[in-house]
Amino acid sequence: AQTVTQSQPEMSVQEAETVTLSCTYDTSESDYYLFWYKQPPSRQMILVIRQEAYKQQNATENRFSVNFQKAAKSFSLKISDSQLGDAAMYFCAIARGTYKYIFGTGTRLKVLA
């Protein structure tokens, strides 16, 4: 069975600073995908970044980047130059093949002005 663990229920960051959200996962598969989703107060689930497990290079998307450590089964999200609009719940998720995404319990990110 696949599991995803987010050990930080809540994080705070000062505007313009950098913050890292942690995620660890467990899977017996060698081929899978990892995702970070953002859920602002509007409730919409928005994809932030995606990583294919077979790729060694860490994915980046503008101010968002990941640190993917396959052997350690770790997939952290770094947000640089934090903005007020980054305040949201962030969910880490794993998917293998198709049909099922497993989500972590989420990290609430507060951005302080």
Add this chain to the structure above:
Amino acid sequence: DTAVSQTPKYLVTQMGNDKSIKCEQNLGHDTMYWYKQDSKKFLKIMFSYNNKELIINETVPNRFSPKSPDKAHLNLHINSLELGDSAVYFCASSQGAGVGIFGSGTQLSVL
């Protein structure tokens, strides 16, 4: 154009009633899902369909019945609603293990 649209956005109803939530995607994806997000924000898969065929049913009570008339639609019918069914229900779609695109959610409140 909304990629994954679900209706209604809010649903308030009495215990014991039957209700439906509709979902449509215009992305040409082959897989659609229903997720339940509880009051603690935990997201759990309920069902997934691939090309109209039920692939995953995650021990959901049989009061919940999904129906996929075609690849672009996945509806959720709930019979005999209970207080514990109150949650946000998300529809999503993907192409294979690609990016899951979510609808805006339906907030169900059972009184």
